[in-house]
Amino acid sequence: MKRIALLILTNILIVVMLGIVLNVVSALTGLNFGQMAGSNLDIAALFVFSLVVGFAGSIISLLMSKQMAKMSMGVQMINVNNPAPGLEAWLVGVIREQSERAGIRMPEVGIYEGEPNAFATGATKNSSMVAVSTGLLRLMNQREVEAVLAHEISHVSNGDMVTMTLVQGVMNTFVVFISRIVGWVVDRQILRNEEEGPGMGYFITSIVLDIALGFLAGIVVAAFSRHREYRADAGAARIMGSPQGMIEALQRLGTMEPAELPASVKGFGISGGIGSLFASHPSLEDRIEALKKNQA
Numbered sequence: 001m002k003r004i005a006l007l008i009l010t011n012i013l014i015v016v017m018l019g020i021v022l023n024v025v026s027a028l029t030g031l032n033f034g035q036m037a038g039s040n041l042d043i044a045a046l047f048v049f050s051l052v053v054g055f056a057g058s059i060i061s062l063l064m065s066k067q068m069a070k071m072s073m074g075v076q077m078i079n080v081n082n083p084a085p086g087l088e089a090w091l092v093g094v095i096r097e098q099s100e101r102a103g104i105r106m107p108e109v110g111i112y113e114g115e116p117n118a119f120a121t122g123a124t125k126n127s128s129m130v131a132v133s134t135g136l137l138r139l140m141n142q143r144e145v146e147a148v149l150a151h152e153i154s155h156v157s158n159g160d161m162v163t164m165t166l167v168q169g170v171m172n173t174f175v176v177f178i179s180r181i182v183g184w185v186v187d188r189q190i191l192r193n194e195e196e197g198p199g200m201g202y203f204i205t206s207i208v209l210d211i212a213l214g215f216l217a218g219i220v221v222a223a224f225s226r227h228r229e230y231r232a233d234a235g236a237a238r239i240m241g242s243p244q245g246m247i248e249a250l251q252r253l254g255t256m257e258p259a260e261l262p263a264s265v266k267g268f269g270i271s272g273g274i275g276s277l278f279a280s281h282p283s284l285e286d287r288i289e290a291l292k293k294n295q296a
Helices: 002-029 043-073 087-102 134-139 142-157 160-190 200-240 244-253 284-295
Strands: 076-078 108-112 118-122 128-133
Touching (some): 043 108, 043 118, 043 160, 076 087, 087 108, 087 200, 108 134, 118 160, 134 142, 142 200, 142 244, 160 200, 200 244, 200 284
Parallel strands (some): 108 128
Antiparallel strands (some): 076 108, 118 128
């Protein structure tokens, strides 16, 4: 739950910050971006403004995701062209083979200290990174680790990083659009501001609604994320040739306490929050059941 809140809060802060910056630029320079908050409301101009602000936040998060993950998780990168003998060579070999099966370019590979988990991130499917924790490597057998890696490779091959960015961008757009329409109504119709420019009612209302509606948008994004997890599990089964390895990995994971991932990569881990509208992953039980149905 903590990482879900961090993801939503990060995205909200970016959207709010961009909205404030553009409003300040408009006030200082006279650039109006259309009549979006003055005496007349230009819906078309407001929608374009909302698109710019909404997608800018999610695209910035996407472009920064790999570097932020490396820094926040302390990921130690492996030279995929010359890995050290033993664990590194085995890990690179597995990911290389799975990437070829999935039809994607070899991702960057890293290991980080922590409890059992793994994640994939990156701006595109051909510039991705897969990282796995020392806890997962220590507590799972090779078959189970291979299944977890196949799950992450499936995220990459499905283009989930870009897809989630687009979904978040659409939700951000509607958050910004609706909050400013309501802000205009409060400013002009309720508080009766008759000045040419927007009053404090507009600014305060739109910022408060950016935050409140941002959390509601987070519920929609989380629901889409849960659907994506089933696809990644099914993709892992295809890569491995059987769902059994993924079933065993999920069963083993159920006996562990998965680590918290940072907001920028939480949606692409092997496990997530359970039993909440903000959960990015379905329950392990539901995922296992879905795999067993495909196996039957």
